[in-house]
Amino acid sequence: MGIFKVKIIPKNIVREVNIPGRSEIKVYELLEALNFVVEEVVVTRGGSEILTEYDTVREGDDIVVFLAPSGG
Amino acid sequence: MYCKLCRCKAIIRLPYAKLSLCRKHFNEFIERKVLKSINRYHMVNSGRRVLVAVSGGKDSSTLLHILSSLRSTLKLELYGVYIDLGLGEYSKYSRECVEKLFKTVNVEYTIIELEKGLGYSVPKLSSLSKRPKCSICGLIKRYTLNAIALHNRIDIVATGHTLDDVIAYIVKEFITGNYSQLYKLKPKLDAIPGLMPSRIKPLIEVSERECLTYAISNKLPVHYGECPYSPEVSLEMEIKQFFNRLEVKHPGIKIQFLRKFVKEYSKSLEGSEGNIRKCSVCGLPSSSDICALCKLVGRVDGSYSRVLDFHKYIEGLEFKHP
Ligand SMILES: [Zn+2]
Numbered sequence: 001m002g003i004f005k006v007k008i009i010p011k012n013i014v015r016e017v018n019i020p021g022r023s024e025i026k027v028y029e030l031l032e033a034l035n036f037v038v039e040e041v042v043v044t045r046g047g048s049e050i051l052t053e054y055d056t057v058r059e060g061d062d063i064v065v066f067l068a069p070s071g072g
Numbered sequence: 073m074y075c076k077l078c079r080c081k082a083i084i085r086l087p088y089a090k091l092s093l094c095r096k097h098f099n100e101f102i103e104r105k106v107l108k109s110i111n112r113y114h115m116v117n118s119g120r121r122v123l124v125a126v127s128g129g130k131d132s133s134t135l136l137h138i139l140s141s142l143r144s145t146l147k148l149e150l151y152g153v154y155i156d157l158g159l160g161e162y163s164k165y166s167r168e169c170v171e172k173l174f175k176t177v178n179v180e181y182t183i184i185e186l187e188k189g190l191g192y193s194v195p196k197l198s199s200l201s202k203r204p205k206c207s208i209c210g211l212i213k214r215y216t217l218n219a220i221a222l223h224n225r226i227d228i229v230a231t232g233h234t235l236d237d238v239i240a241y242i243v244k245e246f247i248t249g250n251y252s253q254l255y256k257l258k259p260k261l262d263a264i265p266g267l268m269p270s271r272i273k274p275l276i277e278v279s280e281r282e283c284l285t286y287a288i289s290n291k292l293p294v295h296y297g298e299c300p301y302s303p304e305v306s307l308e309m310e311i312k313q314f315f316n317r318l319e320v321k322h323p324g325i326k327i328q329f330l331r332k333f334v335k336e337y338s339k340s341l342e343g344s345e346g347n348i349r350k351c352s353v354c355g356l357p358s359s360s361d362i363c364a365l366c367k368l369v370g371r372v373d374g375s376y377s378r379v380l381d382f383h384k385y386i387e388g389l390e391f392k393h394p
């Protein structure tokens with residue numbers, strides 16, 4: 001219970017966020033756990049649905065976090 | 073969370089504008105914002121033939137999509153270019169995305185293949201000259217855009233530099249004491265007739281997050297991968313991270329910083345471009361007798377002939393309908 005799988009683009013890695021006892025959480029809680037701030041990401045579900053930080057995600061959702069800063 | 077304008081489901085919250093917006097109203101908001109920047113900074117006063125440099129990434133793809141939606145309002149003649157820098161699979165996939173985008177927005181375009189035109193890819197030229205890939209890449213892009221503009225009567229070159237890019241460069245140039253380069257960060261650099269087109273940054277007030285949201289919500293064909301040569305850590309990325317954290321606590325601080333820079337500081341930068349003249353070898357703009365690309369190739373090859381061939385290659389290219 002409480003495991004949220006997140007794909008991070010462009011790193012192309014999958015991270016698991018473990019929040020025991022919770023089957024759904026707010027996007028901002030997910031970002032906090034991943035140590036991202038809202039201003040540097042766009043979060044999608046199921047490929048095309050863009051979520052705000054106040055939307056709710058559930059265990060098993062297909063969640064992708066796109067990182068906005070590019071270049072170097 | 074609902075759109076403040078229509079009560080549909082919001083896709084983004086913009087605390088600096090005190091707005092939550094749905095897909096439709098977000099698109100309209102960003103397109104209007106770009107139009108305002110173009111007017112605010114007088115970006116299209118010097119002509120209507122605009123060349124857009126598209127890399128396949130989210131920012132320049134968003135730029136082309138927005139300019140194509142504004143072209144009748146602004147009476148622009150739009151042209152696109154993709155420069156294949158020879159970065160293997162990365163360049164190959166980026167090119168596929170860009171060609172799809174040119175078709176989607178129906179913009180005439182041309183493709184520059186560096187290895188074909190100059191005989192070197194960016195990594196090759198970097199290893200031969202022992203100069204960093206990113207600096208070679210920047211030099212090649214500037215040179216190529218100037219050359220295309222010169223041969224096609226292009227008035228304006230538009231690039232996809234965002235609010236975050238420009239802020240990061242401003243701070244970086246201050247930190248490294250590179251004050252003489254700050255003038256390049258103005259929203260618009262004036263043309264030098266017969267020598268150099270005007271250069272504009274229409275996304276200068278749009279954040280990278282807004283560009284990314286725009287690209288995803290419009291399903292633009294974008295390469296979301298990282299350049300294989302982008303460094304693991306860089307000063308620019310750390311500055312961006314710092315400002316993004318500041319923005320969360322102080323909404324609007326990024327745009328305020330940029331506007332202060334433009335209003336208060338960039339006036340004092342008038343004329344700091346130096347004395348731009350024609351390169352005595354290839355005829356393109358240069359701040360000294362011989363331009364940076366001629367110097368580089370001259371040093372690697374012991375001759376300038378590759379630059380002259382590259383120049384002929386660019387001269388021979390045509391814009392094609394998608
Ligand atoms: Zn709406």
Ligand SMILES: [Zn+2]
Pocket residue numbers: 351352353354355356362363364365366367379
């Ligand atoms: Zn030259």
